[in-house]
Amino acid sequence: MEDSRRQFLKIAGVAALGMGTVPVVKAVAASGGHGPQPHTRKGDDALSATQWGLVIDTTKMNHELVEHIVEACHKTHNVPAITADKVGEKTAIAHEIKWIWETHYHHAFTDKHSNYMSEDVEERPFLVLCNHCEEPPCTQACPTEATFKRPDGIVIMDFHRCIGCRFCMAACPYGSRSFNFRDPRPFIEETNLAFPTRSKGVVEKCNFCAERLAVGQAPACVEASEGAIVFGDLEDPNSEIREVLREHYTIRRKVTLGTGPAVYYII
Amino acid sequence: MNDKGKIIAGIIIFFAMVTSPFWYNMFMEKTPPPKVVLTAKAQAAEKCVRDTKYMKANHMQLLDEWRDTVVRKAERIYVNAEGKEFTMSLTKTCLDCHSNYTEFCERCHQYASIEPHCWDCHINNPKENN
Amino acid sequence: MLEYAIKGDKKYYGWIAVLLGLIGVGFGFYLWQLKFGLGITGLSRDVSWGFYIAQLTYMVGVAAGGVMVVLPCYLHDYKAFGRITVLGEFLAIAALIVCMLSVVVDLGQPMRVLNVILHPSPHSMLFYDMLVLNGYLLLNLIVGWNVLQAERNGTHYPMWVKPLIYLSIPFAISIHTVTAFLYCGLPGRHFWLTAILAPRFLASAFAAGPALLVILALIIRKVSDFDPGREQIQTLAKIITYALIANLFFFGCELFVAFYSNIPGHMDHIKYLFVGMHGHGVLVPWMWSSMALMVLALILLIPPITRQNESVLAVACIMLFIGAWIDKGLGLISAGFVPNPLHEVNEYLPTFPEVMITIGVYAIGALVLTILYKITIGVKEEVRA
Numbered sequence: 001m002e003d004s005r006r007q008f009l010k011i012a013g014v015a016a017l018g019m020g021t022v023p024v025v026k027a028v029a030a031s032g033g034h035g036p037q038p039h040t041r042k043g044d045d046a047l048s049a050t051q052w053g054l055v056i057d058t059t060k061m062n063h064e065l066v067e068h069i070v071e072a073c074h075k076t077h078n079v080p081a082i083t084a085d086k087v088g089e090k091t092a093i094a095h096e097i098k099w100i101w102e103t104h105y106h107h108a109f110t111d112k113h114s115n116y117m118s119e120d121v122e123e124r125p126f127l128v129l130c131n132h133c134e135e136p137p138c139t140q141a142c143p144t145e146a147t148f149k150r151p152d153g154i155v156i157m158d159f160h161r162c163i164g165c166r167f168c169m170a171a172c173p174y175g176s177r178s179f180n181f182r183d184p185r186p187f188i189e190e191t192n193l194a195f196p197t198r199s200k201g202v203v204e205k206c207n208f209c210a211e212r213l214a215v216g217q218a219p220a221c222v223e224a225s226e227g228a229i230v231f232g233d234l235e236d237p238n239s240e241i242r243e244v245l246r247e248h249y250t251i252r253r254k255v256t257l258g259t260g261p262a263v264y265y266i267i
Numbered sequence: 268m269n270d271k272g273k274i275i276a277g278i279i280i281f282f283a284m285v286t287s288p289f290w291y292n293m294f295m296e297k298t299p300p301p302k303v304v305l306t307a308k309a310q311a312a313e314k315c316v317r318d319t320k321y322m323k324a325n326h327m328q329l330l331d332e333w334r335d336t337v338v339r340k341a342e343r344i345y346v347n348a349e350g351k352e353f354t355m356s357l358t359k360t361c362l363d364c365h366s367n368y369t370e371f372c373e374r375c376h377q378y379a380s381i382e383p384h385c386w387d388c389h390i391n392n393p394k395e396n397n
Numbered sequence: 398m399l400e401y402a403i404k405g406d407k408k409y410y411g412w413i414a415v416l417l418g419l420i421g422v423g424f425g426f427y428l429w430q431l432k433f434g435l436g437i438t439g440l441s442r443d444v445s446w447g448f449y450i451a452q453l454t455y456m457v458g459v460a461a462g463g464v465m466v467v468l469p470c471y472l473h474d475y476k477a478f479g480r481i482t483v484l485g486e487f488l489a490i491a492a493l494i495v496c497m498l499s500v501v502v503d504l505g506q507p508m509r510v511l512n513v514i515l516h517p518s519p520h521s522m523l524f525y526d527m528l529v530l531n532g533y534l535l536l537n538l539i540v541g542w543n544v545l546q547a548e549r550n551g552t553h554y555p556m557w558v559k560p561l562i563y564l565s566i567p568f569a570i571s572i573h574t575v576t577a578f579l580y581c582g583l584p585g586r587h588f589w590l591t592a593i594l595a596p597r598f599l600a601s602a603f604a605a606g607p608a609l610l611v612i613l614a615l616i617i618r619k620v621s622d623f624d625p626g627r628e629q630i631q632t633l634a635k636i637i638t639y640a641l642i643a644n645l646f647f648f649g650c651e652l653f654v655a656f657y658s659n660i661p662g663h664m665d666h667i668k669y670l671f672v673g674m675h676g677h678g679v680l681v682p683w684m685w686s687s688m689a690l691m692v693l694a695l696i697l698l699i700p701p702i703t704r705q706n707e708s709v710l711a712v713a714c715i716m717l718f719i720g721a722w723i724d725k726g727l728g729l730i731s732a733g734f735v736p737n738p739l740h741e742v743n744e745y746l747p748t749f750p751e752v753m754i755t756i757g758v759y760a761i762g763a764l765v766l767t768i769l770y771k772i773t774i775g776v777k778e779e780v781r782a
Contacts, residue, residue, distance in 0.1 A: 036348055036350065037348065040336050040346070042341065046343070094440070094443075107740060137584050140520050141521055142518060144509075144516045145516050150341055156338065159338075160334055163504050163506050165500075166446060167579070170445060170446055170583055170586065171583045171584075174585070175739050180505070182433060183434060193390055196388040196389045210341070257584040258584065
């Protein structure tokens with residue numbers, strides 16, 4: 001009597017092992033794989049780089065142009081407009097989603113504060129956005145690699161993987177990231193049908209128009225900027241962007257932190 | 268063992284409850300499997316990205332592979348075994364042909380009681396003015 | 398041993414019913430949050446972590462406090478603590494459950510939480526937090542249960558438990574160090590970017606954890622026949638006193654560095670907490686209360702005559718627990734985010750639904766603690782009978 005339970009377990013174990021091989025055998029049989037296999041590749045028009053970057057010429061900026069640039073980006077990417085008239089002022093500030101926006105010098109460059117500033121620079125609109133840092137603290141923080149640095153330098157979001165923990169938002173030294181505190185769809189005024197929206201519960205930010213670069217187009221902000229924003233490969237010494245950087249003095253935000261921002265500003 | 272009668276009765280009732288969906292299907296009017304409608308464009312194309320049998324069983328896996336390849340590998344062109352090329356995009360490729368979401372995708376999903384989260388973000392009516 | 402948990406009097410079941418009620422209400426609010434999104438909380442684009450993560454930060458310290466009983470007992474042969482190590486370990490279990498639930502309710506996409514395991518990211522401190530929190534939970538479960546069971550059977554616990562006990566000591570230090578590392582490695586948040594953050598966390602943990610343990614021990618003595626022991630409570634009180642001194646001293650060091658160096662980046666966040674900034678100062682009364690509570694607690698804890706009076710000790714422990722909770726929970730997190738990286742000020746206070754969900758999470762922890770302590774008391778009473 002004592003041995004029969006042990007025997008039963010032994011037989012059950014072997015049976016389970018045997019049955020476990022059935023799906024494996026089936027899979028091997030199915031993957032016949034005669035002839036060419038499906039594969040993927042980049043598009044022929046896709047633009048490539050080692051480190052994408054931007055130079056923003058702030059001397060060419062005015063409020064209308066800046067507004068136009070912000071609108072171009074937000075419209076292209078279905079960024080919701082959660083405004084005070086819809087949800088109240090406090091909530092609008094709390095739930096705001098912005099990929100690129102206008103601010104003042106002393107907000108953009110908090111480490112370059114000066115009591116006596118050039119009047120022109122003090123009044124000038126400055127565009128701030130994700131800097132697609134060379135050593136991003138946000139990708140270091142992400143526990144699922146939902147945000148990661150692509151080989152071409154773009155710091156991009158994988159919205160399918162993001163768990164909405166917002167650690168990347170805490171890590172970003174520039175405040176470039178926004179979180180979807182609610183369903184964004186009711187707040188999208190004009191949906192761009194060629195680009196997805198996001199759902200509630202994920203973090204989002206500028207994606208350097210990766211979907212446009214993939215088909216040979218310039219980022220939306222660059223296109224809308226009437227030449228005030230230049231984009232290109234920072235690692236290519238022959239690129240236009242490097243030419244511009246050689247000719248002008250530029251500054252970047254919070255350089256002492258060692259993040260290596262890829263967005264430069266001509267003052 | 269004087270509860271034997273109750274225990275066996277309990278087991279039989281439990282078994283009956285657990286298998287009740289099968290009894291229901293056997294004796295009640297069955298819901299017919301859904302009929303999906305192909306758009307003119309889809310009918311003309313005759314073959315999807317992969318063959319119909321594969322797509323029916325595996326379109327979820329294919330979309331999973333597509334989304335990771337586009338976002339994480341930065342590659343957007345899919346070349347199937349016959350060498351035909353597609354842009355890997357749910358809205359721009361799949362729904363370009365199958366632009367009747369409610370009569371195509373939704374029918375089977377509703378029947379199988381599946382609520383994929385894809386549509387939270389991906390637009391399912393790219394050809395309608397919204 | 399589980400049968401001890403279902404043999405209770407009216408008061409026991411009444412307490413369980415209250416907890417279940419709170420859990421139900423919290424769960425209802427959580428369903429609302431799942432439907433609408435985290436927008437029902439007071440969180441914002443600028444203050445993206447708040448009340449929920451504050452509970453993680455604080456309770457991870459309380460969980461680490463359990464080691465303050467285990468370490469003297471097993472490493473330094475302070476046999477007196479052997480009476481209450483199980484209480485410390487079970488408290489750690491309940492605290493860790495509150496921690497992990499606090500993280501889950503904070504997630505924007507909780508159904509994807511397994512992504513942290515499916516896509517391991519060894520460069521992320523949250524990945525290690527997940528590992529050490531779960532590891533410490535498992536250790537406390539195995540060790541606590543086996544030690545208690547051995548006591549009930551009148552035997553020595555099995556020898557394989559010993560290495561696990563030793564392992565739990567560095568694990569306890571690690572859970573709180575890793576949680577501190579979540580904050581102190583972020584280059585953009587100057588309030589947190591200090592080497593003393595991890596030591597400060599540990600000091601406040603070793604004050605708050607044992608403080609709660611003292612309060613619970615006094616309650617256990619009142620509601621049961623098991624007396625955790627006057628000597629044990631007094632030793633804990635001494636540990637609490639030194640830890641609180643360290644905690645306040647570390648804070649003093651922070652104040653000196655910020656205000657003597659006069660660097661705005663360092664001073665701004667502390668100023669926001671204690672005097673407000675740009676007309677915003679919703680946390681000011683809270684921070685001063687927190688300091689007052691902790692200093693008063695220290696004044697009661699230092700002189701032996703007050704520390705040895707158990708009623709005064711209980712009051713001091715409660716004041717310390719609340720004061721440290723305000724400082725480490727609300728204060729630490731808000732100040733890290735305010736002012737934001739562009740030096741704008743947008744404040745944060747939790748909303749009613751947010752508080753109710755948190756109460757529900759704490760009620761779950763309290764339920765686990767009640768059941769585990771009921772079992773412990775049952776065993777201890779039986780052994781001593």
